[in-house]
Amino acid sequence: MALKEKVVQGALCLCKYGTTPDKLKVLTHTKYYLNDHEGTKKLAATHKDIGATTFEKNTFGPCKMQPTPGGFKPCQIVLTAWTGFYEKEKYSPPDGYILLEDSKATCPIGGPDCISILKSGQMGEPTKKNLQNADEELQSHVNPLVDMANIDKKDPYSHLNIN
Incomplete structure (x- = not known):
């Protein structure tokens, strides 16, 4: 198949x-x-x-x-x-x-x-597991707004020190 x-x-x-x-x-x-x-x-x-x-x-x-x-x-x-x-x-x-x-x-x-x-009628639905398995380097080029290294954190933008 x-x-x-x-x-x-x-x-x-x-x-x-x-x-x-x-x-x-x-x-x-x-x-x-x-x-x-x-x-x-x-x-x-x-x-x-x-x-x-x-x-x-x-x-x-x-x-x-x-x-x-x-x-x-x-x-x-x-x-x-x-x-x-x-x-x-x-x-x-x-x-x-x-x-x-x-x-x-x-x-x-x-x-x-x-x-x-x-x-086929199937549609991709991203899950937490998909994000964990994603290639950080590739994702940084495809979607530069998302920081894959910090995606699991409650506030993925905390590393930016924005107050």
Whole structure:
């Protein structure tokens, strides 16, 4: 699984025949959370997240596979299967394998692997452990306003002797 992100609720997906991304909804369980220290928002997405209500707006805009005299019919997302999921990590229920950032979905109109994941839905949340493991030299260049040597102190600016 070489450094691939796991997919969570809110992942941004797009069909190659649509024009507008939509956000993935996880409806198969309410138990497994990733990248969410409060365990309230980022449900883990699995290959069992299929059907007609798997997305917030349930459309990718006009569907290029359904032409009409005035343009294209609106897309109505129906996922029938996922491919490229991680078969070494399974959540029960729903007995689903975790989706990865390069997983693809099938729609009966667009065909196999027509839906891609643009963003996994995961977001970095800095923790105290991240700060402890941060490279002081690098951080001084990236964020010169933070003194990494004194970050654990109650008043990280006490060394400046400002009165």
